[in-house]
Amino acid sequence: MSELLQAVINGASPEELLATELPESFRAAHTLRDEVGIFEGETDKDVRRSMHVGEVAMPEIAPDECIVAVMSAAINFNTVWSAIFEPVPTFAFLKKFGMQGWYGARHDLPYHILGSDGAGVIVRTGVGVKNWKVGDKVVISPAYVDEEDHASYDDGMMTESQLAWGFETNFGSLGEFCVVKANQLIKKPAHLTWEESASNTLCAATAYRMLVGTHGARMKQGDVVLVWGGTGGLGSYATQLVKNGGGIPVAVVGSEDKADLVRRQGVEHVINRSELGLGAEGFRNRKAGRILGEAIRAQVGEDPQIVFEYLGAETFGASVYVAKRGGKIVTCGSSTGYQHQYDNRFLWMRLKSIVGSHGFNYHEAVETNRLISLGMIHPTLSKVFDLDGAGEATRAVQTNQHVGKVAVLCAAPEEGLGVDDPALREKIGEDRLNLYRS
Template sequence: MENPASSSALLDAARSGADGSELLDIDLPSTFRAVYTLKDEVGVFEGQDDKDVRRSLHVGDVAMPELAPDEVVVAVMAAAINFNTVWSAIFEPVPTFAFLEKFGRQGWYGARHDLPYHILGSDAAGVVVRTGDGVKKWKPGDHVVISPSYVDEEDHGSYDDGMMSETQLAWGFETNFGALGEFCIAKANQLIRKPAHLTWEEAGSNTLCAATAYRMLVGRHGARMKQGDVVLIWGATGGLGSYATQLVRNGGGIPVAVVSSEEKAALTRAQGCEHIINRSELNLGDQGFRHPKAGRVLGEAIRNLVGEDPGIVFEYLGRETFGTSVYVAKRGGTVITCGSSTGYKHEYDNRFLWMRLKSILGSHGFNYNEAVEVNRLISLGMIHPTLSAVFPMEEAGQATRAVQTNQHVGKVAVLCGATKEGEGVTDQALRDRIGETRLNLFRR
């Protein structure tokens, strides 16, 4: 798949592997192409059942903002579509311009973000081309991926856990100048060394979902999975579920994957997951997992596979599954939740929570250390990308539509500065040792 070449000399140089001094010799462009929503289109979907994101996502030229001392400009080679891009594009649950307006009241650095357009995207891989005066660790020419956790170092809460900071934001969702453009603006403390054996599109599609799953399952702020734990994973071939399955297996847990088709069951099986439940075979009718007997049916299916109830339920679907999740968790078990893609108003029978001493644990995003740790696992070849499709930037609307309508597995990437797929590998030997089959499992 080809991506139309940019006229930007700086982007061309970054693409071709120019060193830092060469990049600094080339002027930063005053404009660049990006994917954005428009403030004056808020409300365009009112009263409509199908809120087609292709109507609200635009590709065009935007202005290069002024750089703050703790920031960098990255030439984005590839980015990924996450569900927060879908929320942004349908202006729900609130229009993201409300976030930009709030941020805009925090001095000149915030005011830069309060614009009539919002450049979206929370996952990216690319090349650093400029650094602010206060940046010490990073330099032009560095190959990086970007953590979407946007943390204020002056907030005391961030020193215990970045996610406990009251001012923590999701980059490209609650801030402007996100991943889906030829260039992006990020804070230096968002940067992570790019896994050298991955292509740009592979590297740019991991961090948000992989690190979210890491925090939920492995990190000290989540369910703290241990060896032998049975973990029920909803949507095991989705962006979050596909990394959760790998993390559970690597950590000595026992994943039980819920999927919606035999095709997805085969994909999960190829990941090494032995215990799989195809929800279409549970005969729950139109109500699905909101059926009054769904918990009993699913619980029996889990026990038939592994002989016991799950100690951890990996939950991010929300309304459609949450009541069942609470029911099937074992006595003293944990339902850990990071989202509600099917709706955020949940119903569950509280008797099964308090009388069986279960816990519901909220998990949101991840801190910088967790993002670095999961990328270390990726760099070691222990966790692999789950990329299934790649689109050129001009088709970012279609890429987001695929995620909106669940017509995908794993992750969906967008080429921004890269002209074609397969670029960016700097450790071919490691890639050869891992093998293309494992790296491209979700693209078969």
């Protein structure tokens, strides 16, 4: 461990951090450009083969950037995509970025440091950074937006230049240090540990934009919201946001254990898909929409005004079917396949809407973090690995051997560190904060 990392762990002052030399290299989890294609023709593309942990060079930072000592990071499905080099190898993103001057060229390397969620301590700031200083404790928004792009002043996600940090850029969170733009930084929730803080932003803010923000479904009080994968990375935050906002969540899960977990999270209405009798076709069964709709109405007495959709090909037809007349299907992904089939009569004749949602802007990320900092939305962390186990952590997400979120300790030597507001933590209760770890 470098002297600078040790100083961060020891709680050194900003002056001491600035006086401590920045290391020339650091350990990080990364993929290699030379290994693109290693999974060709294989059905089990085991990410543990393509993810490596080793020394990488410390990059130079631009005037609007900071270097953060990463205490903890989290795994998202884009880390899985990066590690299996699909749908396209992320080195193609880095090559394209590399054409944009020296600041982009830094990213076009033979290795890609992954990770789009993280929490840590600022150890260096660029000369143009105004609102952040060395020693600040932060979480990181993965929305990488060019503030000189005029569209960003309307909505950062509408810019043609926006990128997913750690997926379409290099120097992501799965290392002892990372490089971020200053407009990615958000104050760390004081009552959370490093690993809890690192696990929220991407999924929680994505769900916030889909449900609450002005660019999504704009949920209102009393709305019935069907949430696919109620204990997943996205679903576990969606159910909380619905309930916190006065809506009525209906969570779809795949087992009785997950049904029990989401009920303990405060969700009254739960549908165990294994009990619907859909057969081998699952939700691709042409009768699935009718069967699911009956199950929803049996619990809440009406069809959902909003369907929270990210599974894609397997569930989309049923999602369109079950939405209420005039309802909305809001989608941010297609983890079971991008080619969706649905009966368009149930969309146009019942005046439903499909709302596309991608990521979140900086304001939405900050508003989400505010809810977390107030103790209104809680982490859904279930497993924690060390940095050497980053491949195992990603494999757990790849094979769906988890609930909620999976974190990786990068510079933090152990779990449970980083809490600065123990009073709020005690008020909320460890049982609620650690619900997904039970």
